[in-house]
Amino acid sequence: MPAITPIHYLILAAALFALGTIGVLTRRNVVIVLMSIELILNAVNLNLVAFSRLWGLQGQVFAIFVITDAAAEAAWGLGILIAFFRNRETVNVDEVDLLKW
Amino acid sequence: MTADATKYLSHLELGERDETFLDSNELIINMGPQHPATHGVLRVILKLDGEKVLGTECVIGYLHRGVEKIAEHRTYTMFNPYVDRMDYVAAVSNGLGYCEAVEKLLNVQAPPRANYVRVILTELNRIASHQLWLGTHALDIGAMTPLFYTFRDREEILKIFEKYCGARLTTHAFRIGGCLYETYDGFERDVKKFVDFVTPKIDEYEELLTTNRIWVERTKGVGYISAKDCIALGVTGPVLRASGVKWDIRKAQPYANYSEFDFEIPTGQNGDTYDRYLVRLVEMRQSLRIISQAVERIPEGPIMAKVPKVIKPPVGEIYHSIEAPKGELGYFIVSDGSTQPYRIRVRPPSFVNLQALDLMVRGALVADVIAVIGTLDIVLGEVDR
Amino acid sequence: MTPVATSFFFYLLSGLALLGGVLVITRRNPVHSALALILTLLALAGIYLMLYAPFVAGVQILLYAGGIMVLFLFVIMLVNIGRAEKEKQFNKQWIVSFVAAAVTGLLFVWILTKSPLLRQIAQKAPMQLPEASNTQDVGNLLYGQYMLSFEIASLLLLVAIVGAVVMAKKRI
């Protein structure tokens, strides 16, 4: 097996990013769309941490900021989801086609 | 939750069922009949919003044995043991009520000595019933230990019962016209010893619970019922007294020879679970007071009045009620002049008190339902009969 | 704490991460998706440990797997309707989306393997990151150089909390 270089980590991050993108673009269930966004954020995190291996700790600090954002996003996204579900009795993202109801 | 059960429920409006429980969507939970905290086989259908109770519906009858119907096919004497099986934790009180009702019908007076023995045993039974209530109620709220303490002390009462009549639970201690058995040697000593033994034990229960923060938080303000509602629903016993109504049949319409004793009727003000707890504890102490007075003054004399071998009361009807540990226990007996009653109707306190459940738990949490079922002190044998 | 058997653990963990990722976007039942996502997150935490970033790994486990995902599961249980599982899982434009996303991913991989800049990266010697004082160093950066960003992040969280409460509450 070849030694593990940062490129390996970057390829893994790219693959996770692609998976996340597929999830966001194709799934109808809002919850799964939100989770795909988490996948994308994690891919970014992996990139940051992998680069911090090369250029110092700033990458890790940014990864922590990204995690903070993910927490905020999850709380807010799920709040919207609950409000939406209460009004429309559905969790499908392509049924969110009105700005106001 | 099966569909057929929901079909007949009127006031819960269970027709529409949602599969989630957000917002307007309710969760329907079936508490019992196989549930550890329903004191037997009570089934309560709860309509919940999250943990908040929107309404309840009691489904009873799982322990129905048709006691009232059986009475119509037994002679008055033969029916006597059946009443013990209604409120099986206070069998002596049930027997007393029935015997006195038939005596009233026959126009017979139990001799004074019999009355004293009756009062002692009944009050002992009241303590036993309250101890059982305290133990199980505390267990429902999560305190395990009081259960074992109360059962340890209740055991002493049951020992006295066993020595007196041979049975511990369904005693069949009294007969129409008095008591069948003379007291055994050392009965008075045993009772006095018991009074001395249990007085500090009641303080022990109080030590564990009365000032316990969690206990107070769990019971204060929980299951409130006003005096007006109590009277409207016919609720009696400690539940009524905890709401501030000073109504105890032992004082209001004295039976046996309760008028000869000096005791007080404890009342509460708030009508919540905590007050009911305090009222019952004071009642235990008052019972001890009655017992120690009775055992001091117990007269000599016959234990049984003159009662014909075949009991044939004159045609007529009678309603006689006593203060059972749980509330007013009434017997309505219609006699057609034969050896068997034409109809016996029992007014069981548990059954009537259970009606208040819905009123008391609306808007409370699931955990409060448990506390309220516990504080109502129901016995399903009596509810279902 | 020096990582041992690096390549083995890298392939194991990245395999788990990718497996989790694939499961997230293919499962019908959102609870299964969430559990798969937890698998991915834990695998990534392991990879962070291998990259000399223990603090990020700890935060990943504590916040992501223990906090955010429990929130997800909580909400899924609240809005879980059997109906959703029987419906169509993918939207109308899924072919286009899939192709676009897959092309993006392949583009990344192509760039990563072909780009001369990244070839430099591959040859750059990794920095010596003192693992034993990782937390202290990250803390120094967070409360020193990135103080303002840190405070803004806390403000963001506050806004998110208030927003979530406003959104999710039945009656305010």
Add this chain to the structure above:
Amino acid sequence: MLNYVTSYLNSNVTPGQAGNVFWAFVYIMVVFAGISLAVVAMNWLERKALAHMQVRLGPMRVGPHGLLQPIADAIKLLLKEDIIPDRADKAVFWAAPFMVVMAAFTTYIVVPFGPTHAITDMNIGILFMLGVSSLGVLGIVMAGWASNSNYPLMGALRSSAQMISYEVAMGMAVVSAVVMTSLNDKGVGTLSMIGIVQAQQQQGIWFAFKFFPLGFVALGIFAIAMVAETNRAPFDLPEAESELTAGFHTEYSGFRWSLFMLGEYAAMIAVSSVAVTLWLGGWLRPFPNALSGSGWDFVFSLFPGFTFLILAGFAFLGVIRMPKHPYFKAETLGLAGFAGALGLIGLILFIPPVRDRIEDIYWFIAKVAVFMYLYIWYRATFPRYRFDQLMKVGWKVLLPTAIGVLIFTAVLGVTIK
């Protein structure tokens, strides 16, 4: 190869830090077996102690004084039918108990039983501990959801809400202890579990008594939050027997159910060891300042041996009080054997090399045992909180107090040092 094995013995770091895979594996096995055994012993002790508090005897039939009861229980649980409800989500239902057990046992990676007696020492030790133990919620949520039944679902919802809320207060209390570690010349603290204990050693005071009463209050907050975190009385709402039958594990039976119990007890020991490490000086012996000197060191090093001898004495008392009837002959002999084994262990613990190695572990375990006894005591004494009251205590009492303690600790740390 042999060199690889023996070289570690001369180093004075944990096997994880030394990167010695063999010894790390040995340590993992020992800790796993030890914790499983502790869970079994705790099971017996809890039943016995609880029984004696409640004027009953507890297990008496299986073995002398029910000593073999846990084994009988284990056999019973393993032989019981493993029921999976028909409409349950099979995979998740299957995985949930393993999740709980895994979360509980993984935490032991960083628990320091002594300066070198830990599997590894992580730079993020306490963070790792909190993080992994919070994964236990996932198992409970999975179990409640997968059972596809109302009571377990409510239990799971209660449990997740409860554990998340109390984790916040718990984390704040932990942070205040971590702040205390930084009160040295360099002003640099540590999250490492071993580092925290060493900081207490250097500062010459257990953090429970530092800045009295701040450290003590923090310990109190942690001690309350950890009871809630492990779903034990009086915070046992998720499995409130009288309300939700058995909460999240209502539908479980047999082996899977016993895994939940294993996980619960392992988690109890884990959080207790965090409390001991953070505030009660971990493996340090009591009174390091007042009773210092080699003489006192010697006296304190005799404690482990004497403890076992006292236990052996109690067991021997039991042998004497055993009925003399031949029916009890086997039990009497068994108890005598048990007493003999305890006494022998006690004597072995007096031998100097063993004595010196075992002392750290002994003090650590003794302190954890105090917390375990508290768990039993709580269970016998307190009624159960109601859900809203539980939330009120968590958010309105514990959290503000914890934040206050943290602020005061930081202020005092800067001013007094």
